[in-house]
Amino acid sequence: MRRTIAAAACMVSLVAGAGRASTSAAPEPIKLAAILSTSGPSAPLGLPQVNAVKLAEKDINAHGGINGRQVQIDIVDDGAKADVAAQLATQMISSGHVAIFCGTRTDTSAAVARVTASGNVLQVYTTPTESLWRTPRGVTKTLFEVNPRDQLEAIALLTFAKTRLHAAKIGILHDENLYGSGGSTIAQNEAKTLGMTIVDDESYPGTATDFTAQIVKLRDAKPDAIVLWGATTTPGLAIKAARSLGVTVPILGSSGIGSPAILAVAGGAAAGEVYSASPLAPVAFGEQKSFETLYDGEYHARANPFAAMGWDAVHILAAALRDANGKTDGASLAGVLETGKPIALVEGTYKFSPSDHNGLVANDVHIVKAVNGMWGAP
Amino acid sequence: MLQLLIAGLTVGSEYALIALGIHIVLRATRVVNFAQGEFAIVGGLIAFSCVDALHFSVWIGLIAATLGGAALGLAFEALVLRPAGRGGESGATIATIGAVFVLLYGHALVPGWGSEGHLLDSFGGNNLVVPVPPLINQFKGLGPQVTIVNPQSLWVLGLLLVALAGLYVFFERSYYGKAIRAAADNPLGARLVGIDVRSARSISVALGIALAAYGGTIIGPITLVGGAAGLTLTIKAFVAAVLGGLDSPIGCVAGGLIVGVLEVFATLTVGNDAADPLVYTLLLVMLLVRPQGLFGRRDAVRD
Numbered sequence: 001m002r003r004t005i006a007a008a009a010c011m012v013s014l015v016a017g018a019g020r021a022s023t024s025a026a027p028e029p030i031k032l033a034a035i036l037s038t039s040g041p042s043a044p045l046g047l048p049q050v051n052a053v054k055l056a057e058k059d060i061n062a063h064g065g066i067n068g069r070q071v072q073i074d075i076v077d078d079g080a081k082a083d084v085a086a087q088l089a090t091q092m093i094s095s096g097h098v099a100i101f102c103g104t105r106t107d108t109s110a111a112v113a114r115v116t117a118s119g120n121v122l123q124v125y126t127t128p129t130e131s132l133w134r135t136p137r138g139v140t141k142t143l144f145e146v147n148p149r150d151q152l153e154a155i156a157l158l159t160f161a162k163t164r165l166h167a168a169k170i171g172i173l174h175d176e177n178l179y180g181s182g183g184s185t186i187a188q189n190e191a192k193t194l195g196m197t198i199v200d201d202e203s204y205p206g207t208a209t210d211f212t213a214q215i216v217k218l219r220d221a222k223p224d225a226i227v228l229w230g231a232t233t234t235p236g237l238a239i240k241a242a243r244s245l246g247v248t249v250p251i252l253g254s255s256g257i258g259s260p261a262i263l264a265v266a267g268g269a270a271a272g273e274v275y276s277a278s279p280l281a282p283v284a285f286g287e288q289k290s291f292e293t294l295y296d297g298e299y300h301a302r303a304n305p306f307a308a309m310g311w312d313a314v315h316i317l318a319a320a321l322r323d324a325n326g327k328t329d330g331a332s333l334a335g336v337l338e339t340g341k342p343i344a345l346v347e348g349t350y351k352f353s354p355s356d357h358n359g360l361v362a363n364d365v366h367i368v369k370a371v372n373g374m375w376g377a378p
Numbered sequence: 379m380l381q382l383l384i385a386g387l388t389v390g391s392e393y394a395l396i397a398l399g400i401h402i403v404l405r406a407t408r409v410v411n412f413a414q415g416e417f418a419i420v421g422g423l424i425a426f427s428c429v430d431a432l433h434f435s436v437w438i439g440l441i442a443a444t445l446g447g448a449a450l451g452l453a454f455e456a457l458v459l460r461p462a463g464r465g466g467e468s469g470a471t472i473a474t475i476g477a478v479f480v481l482l483y484g485h486a487l488v489p490g491w492g493s494e495g496h497l498l499d500s501f502g503g504n505n506l507v508v509p510v511p512p513l514i515n516q517f518k519g520l521g522p523q524v525t526i527v528n529p530q531s532l533w534v535l536g537l538l539l540v541a542l543a544g545l546y547v548f549f550e551r552s553y554y555g556k557a558i559r560a561a562a563d564n565p566l567g568a569r570l571v572g573i574d575v576r577s578a579r580s581i582s583v584a585l586g587i588a589l590a591a592y593g594g595t596i597i598g599p600i601t602l603v604g605g606a607a608g609l610t611l612t613i614k615a616f617v618a619a620v621l622g623g624l625d626s627p628i629g630c631v632a633g634g635l636i637v638g639v640l641e642v643f644a645t646l647t648v649g650n651d652a653a654d655p656l657v658y659t660l661l662l663v664m665l666l667v668r669p670q671g672l673f674g675r676r677d678a679v680r681d
Binding site for chain 2 (some may be wrong): 039040041043044176202203204205207209210212213214216217232233234237244245246261264265
């Protein structure tokens with residue numbers, strides 16, 4: 001008995017010693033936080049982002065980390081709630097996380113942006129809402145957008161509608177939230193720039209189950225094409241309603257509708273002629289191709305745009321930290337990104353500047369088409 | 379026009395069934411059950427699992443959802459309403475608000491359910507194309523010449539009538555139904571004539587929740603099942619019940635259909651942004667002007 005205790009004590013001291021030895025040999029990992037919506041209505045968007053964040057963490061560490069230090073990314077769920085996201089951001093900053101990836105939704109990203117701006121912490125977000133960083137008071141120094149902004153999407157969608165579909169009259173249907181109403185305003189402006197007419201603009205609540213009134217009004221306005229600005233699975237119901245009420249014109253959706261789940265809800269092949277703006281090319285090449293291969297190897301699934309955004313977000317944070325000479329405050333990291341050194345990633349080559357915290361161009365937006373319930377080449 | 383009316387009546391049917399459930403639970407327990415809409419969501423998900431995971435027909439799914447709803451109702455009465463009700467009705471009402479969140483976040487943890495919406499199979503049939511009569515066609519600006527009816531809308535309206543007929547027979551014609559009504563209206567008197575008031579209460583709650591689950595299932599093929607819309611449903615149904623009369627089953631059904639139709643026409647005329655405020659303003663006006671509702675008895679307000 002005494003022998004066993006002695007042996008156990010020996011083991012404990014050995015293990016404790018080993019623990020101490022390892023911490024003194026390797027430098028502390030750099031801690032990043034990912035505040036994503038992995039439950040709630042945006043879970044279909046947030047979950048692939050989580051996969052991509054884990055993959056990016058593994059990839060960066062396998063390639064020697066950031067300047068010899070390993071990266072540790074802590075992923076937390078905001079449940080699609082802005083107040084929860086802001087609370088989590090405060091916790092993450094106070095527990096030593098030097099930069100934040102948040103988030104999946106416009107409202108959570110906006111709430112966290114207030115926390116990171118006042119705390120001088122670098123934040124990247126993945127929704128295409130430009131108004132978060134480009135405010136009436138100027139550019140928010142610490143906030144960067146990793147997704148072609150709404151305006152680039154609107155230009156790409158409407159140019160496609162005009163040149164390829166020969167549409168002149170546009171109807172708009174959008175979610176009443178910040179993402180949808182912002183997208184609608186931008187689409188209206190871009191349509192005017194392109195010399196197109198807006199014949200109707202309708203909105204729906206995020207929990208909408210019936211779209212009859214909106215669709216009937218759109219149908220009566222006789223547009224050549226409908227621009228649909230929304231996210232989660234609800235736009236699928238809108239497409240389904242439009243088709244069952246006899247609306248046959250092409251529907252062009254923002255990147256928020258670019259998940260296969262939306263097409264399943266819309267009725268698969270019955271969804272008709274539907275296009276979506278996508279940060280991913282329908283036929284992968286370059287960085288996108290290597291990312292898709294890596295993602296498929298890890299998860300045995302095709303990487304969707306939301307996964308690509310998660311991958312790019314982490315790599316942009318890493319790129320900033322790599323060139324910041326050990327500084328981790330938001331202003332220094334933002335300064336590194338603003339130098340405009342090209343960062344070639346999945347969604348395009350980002351060239352940020354003090355006046356452009358998006359860094360992409362309209363050519364980085366691809367148009368994909370619904371083909372038998374899947375997104376493919378138009 | 380007909381198109382919008384059908385859409386409104388379809389959505390309204392779900393409000394009606396949930397409102398009716400609120401009415402039955404309220405009558406038996408004097409508690410407004412704010413979790414009623416969540417039970418509709420869970421009911422729809424039970425049906426979804428039957429179809430999607432177990433490969434049963436959607437009709438089996440409907441039966442399973444209704445029975446599942448009844449079982450959940452029994453558990454809800456025993457575990458939430460009865461213990462929380464010992465401190466008075468307001469305590470139990472607040473407990474139902476707690477139950478909303480337990481059900482909302484709890485259902486997302488069930489494998490295969492998650493927090494997003496799922497599409498339930500249709501109950502059958504193809505789109506019906508109904509020509510608009512030539513007389514109406516002569517007026518310009520009324521839109522297309524046909525009305526397209528989703529067959530599920532007809533199922534929803536038909537199954538609403540089936541549920542109402544079933545409830546009428548149960549409460550008005552059967553011995554048990556009469557006993558339950560007696561127990562709700564006069565617990566002491568009912569006890570004196572030998573009615574088990576406690577079981578009557580349990581059965582009422584089970585029935586109310588089963589109705590919500592039934593409603594959540596029949597509308598599933600049109601909307602989606604699952605997701606976070608439960609509380610919105612409850613509030614709309616509550617507006618419906620107040621509009622029609624909380625103490626009147628016919629009022630609850632009529633109120634549900636009126637709110638559904640009103641919502642669709644309000645979206646058409648004043649737009650989506652103003653439609654919800656309009657519906658809730660109606661609730662306030664109704665409470666001020668006619669608190670007993672369109673079909674309620676004036677003396678019921680005193681309860």
